[in-house]
Amino acid sequence: MPELLLELFSEEIPARLQRRAAEDLKKAVTNALVDSGLVYESAGAFATPRRLALTVTGLPAASPDTREERKGPKVGAPDKAVEGFLRGAGLGSIDEAKIQSDPKKGDFYVAVIEKKGAPAIEILKDILPKTVQSFPWGKPMRWGSGRLEWVRPLRAVTATFGPEGEEPEIVPFEIDGIATGNQTFGHRFLAPDAIKVRRFDDYVQALEKAKVVLDIDRRKDIIRADARQLAFAQGLELIEDEGLLEEVAGLVEWPVVMMGSFDEAFLSVPEEAIIATIRANQKCFCLRDAATGKLANRFILTSNLVAEDDGKTIVSGNERVIRARLSDAKFFYDTDLATPLADNLPKLENVVFHAKLGTQAERVARIEKLAAEIAPLVGADVTDARRAAQLSKADLPTGMVGEFPELQGLMGRYYALAQGEKPQVAAAIEDHYKPLGPSDRVPTDPVAIAVALADKLDILTGFWAIDEKPTGSKDPYALRRAALGVIRIITENDLRLALNAFVKNGDLLAFFHDRLKVSLRDAGARHDLVDAVISGDSDDILQIVSRVTALGTLLETDDGKALLAGYKRAVNIVVAEEKKDNTAYTGGVDAKALTAPEETELATAIDLARTAVDAKLAADDYAGAVSALAALRAPVDAFFEAVLVNDTDPAIRANRLNLLARLRDTMHLVADFGKVAG
Template identity: 65%
Template sequence: MPDLLLELFSEEIPARMQRKAAENLKSLVTNALVDAGLPYEGAKAFATPRRLALHVAGVPVGSAATREERKGPRVGAPEKAVEGFLRGAGLSSIEDATIQNDPKKGDFYVAVIEKPGRSAIDLIAEFMPGILRNFPWPKSMRWGDKPTRWVRPLHSIVATFGPETEEPDVVSFEFDGIQSGKTTRGHRFLADEAFDVRRFDDYATELEKHKVVLDADRRKDIILNDAKDRALALGLELVEDPGLLEEVAGLVEWPVVLTGSFDEDFLSIPDECIQLTIRVNQKCFVLKDPTTGRLANKFVLISNVVADDGGKLIVAGNEKVIRARLSDARFFWDADLKAKLSDNLPKLDVVKFHEKLGSVGERVKRLVALSGELAPIVDADVQMAQRAAELAKADLVSNMVFEFPELQGLMGRYYAAAQGEDASVAQAIEDHYKPQGPSDTVPADPVSISVALAEKLDLLTGFWAIDEKPTGSKDPYALRRAALGVIRIILENNLRIRLGDVIETAARSQAVDISDLGSLKSDLLAFFADRLKVHLKD
């Protein structure tokens, strides 16, 4: 049976949009095929920075002829009912309908609608422009004087259809002034010449010859394996990062793995700061020393070209930028260390937590009080629990967290340890946000447990007090996650807590008046019960 090959060739598509766009193309086209009476055997979508591609196998040469009997109104029915029936059945007059008899209801009109089969190539050409015109890009653009939109300027469309044993035909249609054909281009820098393709096997092979790896998962495998080999050759280990791997695979069509280095002096910065700086600014992977577990002063970068000098100039350019970015990170680190975390507390009074729930400084005071209440219940030292709660949010106004919000809590632990706070206090500052998801670890130290529970229970009671509860799929304040976090902390640490009493305590300290505390407690406990059911089912 014939196969369908589609390719949409454009300027660079943002990496974060590629995989979803490929799946959308597959879904839209295959649904349209089925709706047109063209069932298929299989389909697979692909994406590179410059193209979306789709291969649909086993498409019939045409749709089957159909015959449908559509029942209409009774003979003698009002004129408007008859007109509606004729319009819906596509008949020009009532004489074109037949009359059938129902022993119970009498005579009624029946339209016999016969549709001849149509060729697949005509049906595909008919529905493709509409699919492209309404393609669901998260963001799109217009260019020149063209009325339609696409994620980036579209250059060409490949659309071929035919059996394996014959020369395929071009599915002829036009979109935004671009006529479909069978010509595409290779890698922008390494093999940019145009070439013709016939069907998928030919297409994928020719792309490879023109320095394009079509399959994103294969690009990921190439990057990961080559990066590990490079690290091994240096006596180091790659610090794997699935999110970064997915992103860089969407930035290159022909991945080339290179390694660079930075000054060892930068290793005085916490490893997480180094990794995030290099990841965010240069999309590079970091390496670690397997003997110490600490980062090494080496990194792995992914190029999209095979350079004549072996990549020396590319590496030097990345090293220059990374040196500047790490210099910034070291400045933030050193500046933050000059002040104590407690010096940051007055700054929290001017940081708004929520319009109705006060500042972050006010929230910290609530966390201190609630942590003190929870500490004896979980066998934690009250003073340490309250100290950890007092400092838990202090790193939010630090230079490093301002630059990298992802490091909140973690930087607080580093700063607390550097200024001589108790190890349990420092650990609780990092752990009080946990667990942040079903796969995240749960705090185990009693001090961390008390502050983590206080953080989540204050959040829940506060938003319940102002009636900002999750609705449907919307949960902007992650309240479901907070409730599940409380449940996991209690269960996994084998604790017994009268949750209703703690909810009352937390609710009384909120910045708003609560008219019916009993109702709030009852409703929130029911919410916990629902989250518990979900957790146990999982």
Template identity: 65%
Template sequence: MPDLLLELFSEEIPARMQAKAADDLKKMITDALVERGVVYEGASAYATPRRLALTVHGLPARQPDTREERKGPRVSAPEGAIQGFLKSAGLASLDQARIESDPKKGEFYVAVVEKPGRVLPALIAEIVPEVIRTFPWPKSMRWGSGSLRWVRPLHSIICTFGPETEDPEVVPFEIEGVSVGDVTRGHRFLAPGAIRVKRFDDYVAKLEAAKVVLDPARRRDIILADARNLAFAQGLELVEDDTVLHEAAGLVEWPVVLMGSFDESFLAVPDEAIQATIRANQKCFVVRDPKTGRLANRFILIANIEARDGGAAIVGGNERVIRARLSDAKFFWETDQKPLPGYEDQGKPLDQRLAKIIASNVVFHAKLGTQGERIERIAKLAEAIAPVVGADPVKAARAAQLAKADLASEMVGEFPELQGLMGRYYATAQGEDPAIAAAVEDHWRPKGVNDAVPSDPVAVAVALADKLDTLIGFWSIDEKPTGTKDPFALRRAALGVIRIILDNGLRLPLLATIARASFASTDRVAGNLLDFFADRLKVQLRDQGARHDLVDAVFSLGGQDDLLMVVRRVEALGRFLGTDDGKALLAGTKRAANILRIEEKKDGAGAYAGGADTGLLTEAEEKALYAALQSAKQSAAAAVAAEDYERAMTALAQLRQPVDAFFDKILVNAEDARLRLNRLKLLEEIRTATRSVADFSRIEG
């Protein structure tokens, strides 16, 4: 079957845009083919700094024929309607239509429109220009006198189509004077000549011979392997960095790995600051000395050329830039540890930075006050949370006071990604307790789904206080996330609180903690905020394979603000519902709830409270259910009070057989009104018994 090869050759495409551009090209072309009824076996897209390439294989030679019946007007319709029908259906006369009858609408015309499929090259010649003109680049440019826009000037297009057994044909089309053919070019410097290609395999092989590695994944593999080997040859270890790896692979077509060095005096700067400097300015890797665990005064860069001098000039240029940037970093590092002019009487250097933040009245949010006021709130809340999580309240308050101080440092001003980390270094340098210094760094965590959560009690207290203050504050001013919009990252803050609580096994009553926050409106927002935590917890548990309806079933009991116990209850409930007893009891409970819901419309809500009258239990199945309910309720309540949810489920499992027998033998809506009411009260007791664990009516299935 024929294959399509497409290449769009241009000036350099920014590395950050390449992966999405390749995906977009593949989707737009294949979607357009499918819309025209064309199926294919597979498609792959690739990107280098100067080209987007796509191969679609297993295509048919032509589009399938189509046959469509088009209903027309009534036979008695006006002439204008009939002529319009003939024109739209492509018919020369009514002789080409047939007449059908409908009992209600009478006789009407029907046209059978048959369209022969077009050959694939004609379709491709229609699709590709349309895709190019509508391509969704984040930024594009127009050049020359034409109207065509592309990320950078588009030089040429390869578009070939044909089977493996024959030479493919060039699909001809016009687009703003850009040449379309079967010719591309190799590496800009190493092999800039024209290359004539046929199909995809031929294209890849000839590019490789012309010093172009088409597949970005393979370029990454080459870079990583060569960088590891080069570091190993020097007795060092590569510090792997996905950000640098992907960026470098997007900057070169023929990766060449080289090593440079910098003055050892710069190693006085923290390793993370050195790595951030080298990564941000030169997109280079750093290396580690395995003997010390510290960075070595070497770096690895990725060139796009095999230089005649072995790369000496390239390395030298990078070394000059890195030397200047590390000089800046060293200056910032040393400056941050000196007394801050005008704040010398405010204590240690980090305290002086804190004093500067407070004095500058930097606004955190127009409705939530300044950063200084926020720091004070976090410190008070951390102090209150500390005993609950096993932390020293004094240390927690001190760590919270210093946690944001490094935001006023020179180093964090230059490298915002180092916030917290530099605070730990500065706190350690000024002699703070190790737990306080660690909390200054860790209170930002978790920064993402793969980031570790803080585990030291002081860090836990500060991290929770920081995130809860943010959530409570924005809820109090009604600035909640809406749809996909979450400008203040409140969903991430809530998930952070959940992960810290669950990963550390903490018993933190959220409602009581919210009440301690420094906002007068916390009583109003507490319920809504707890619902938000329930939604985020559902997301968290769903990712772990748990059912969201079980979370609803537990939260609907009300007052369930101990997330650790909620999760344990959900887990026990999930295991119970996986058993035959659990499934049967769920079905019986739902049946009882449905009957109660219907009958309450007649008798009113609360009509069945108070428990069944034993004197009106006339049948053996009623008596057995009543006895089982009293035993199960007592046992389940005691187990829940002891937070033994497995035992609570075991107690409820005793209800399976008597509930089944009751529904099998007993008519609930008896003619005797007293018996009917008493039996409905018995059903209410089933609902009450199960609600000691969860609201079974919220459970699906």
């Protein structure tokens, strides 16, 4: 079957846009094909710095014929209704419509619209230019006198269509003065001449010969493998960086990997600062000594050229730039070290955190106060927590953080240690920002925990106070991340912390509940169990988590499943009878009115379970409380097998309904089983 090959050849497309652009191109074209009746077998999209390419295989030579019956107005309808029907159906007169009869609605007009299928190449001639002209670049540009908006100047369009074994046709259209053809171009420097192409397979092979690797993932594999091999040969290990690898693969069409070096004297600068400098300025990878694990004074660069001098000039140029950038980094580091962190605190008075929440200095004061309150609750020294909170933002005015904001906290730790602060204080300066995401670690030292919780609780309570809450997908202040950070710090450190002591806003507590539900569901917990154990005033995160776990364990057993079924049966009966009697059954059971042995046994079992549940909950043993409920399974089953609840004696009936209400209320001490599915 025929195949489409499309290439949009341009000046350099920014690396960060390439993968998304390729997918957008595939989606736009294939959706339009399907809408036009052209169903295909497969499609693939590719990107290099200078081209977007698309192949669609298994296309039919033409779209199928279609036949549609469009229902119109009743026979005898007003003229305007008939005229509208004729226009919509494309009919010249009502005589071209047929009449159908409906036993209930009478006679009405029906237009039979038949359309002949169109040649695929004619459909492509319409689809492809529209796709290009409406392409969703975030910030497109125009150039010269043209009207086309594209990410960078478009230079050529290749568009061919045809079956295997035949010379494909050029899909004829024009984009802003650029006519389609069957030619592409190789590497800008290594093979710049035009290349005639036919189908996708020979297109890929021709580009490969012209020093262009079309597939970005293959370019990534080449860079990764060659970098690891170069490193291994020198007794080094590559510091893996998937984000940088993606970017570098988007900067080259023919990746050539080389190794350079820098002066060992720069290794006195913290390795994170060196890595950030080399990564940001030269898009190069750093290396570690395989034996010691320490940062090596080597780096990996990726060139887009096969140099005649084996890359010596390219390596030398990169070394020269990196030397200059590392000199700047060393200057920043040495200058920052000479200034005690505490001396930076007055500078925070001139840094606005938020117009309605004050300066960074005011925020630090709030964090310090909160950290001092939290410290005894998490086993941290109050003085250390205060000091760490006081210095938590003190590295923001430093030169290094000004140059690389992503190093905030980390540089504060380095400076604090060098200036004689306690290790736990220094660690808290770095770790109070954590966790920054689901894969980031959480702080584990008590001082860091206190400051991290204080930092996040201050953000949340502050923005709730000024009514700046997340809405829909918008969360400009990362408040969801802050709440999830609090949850992870508490749960992963097994902390018992009552949030109500710090969260005075009911809406904010509900926000924590929502985030906790998301977190537990992501961890595999059943959403109904989460709903069952959370009440409006639940403020102990660890307790909620343990309750969900214990309840889930019970309901995985046969006893638990049977007990849940008995609970639901009991509640359904009570609810139905309360509605019928227009009264509420409150669980007050008259022991003397219990006539059947099964109801006596159930009443005794409920009393024993209630006593045990109360004792276990008082001892904060939720798992024990859940386990105590399991003993109800047998007497509940026996009761429903032998006892008729709606006895003819009104007093016996009411007593049995109260017994079931007492069962319900006892189980509700542990969780709202009414919210449990099953």
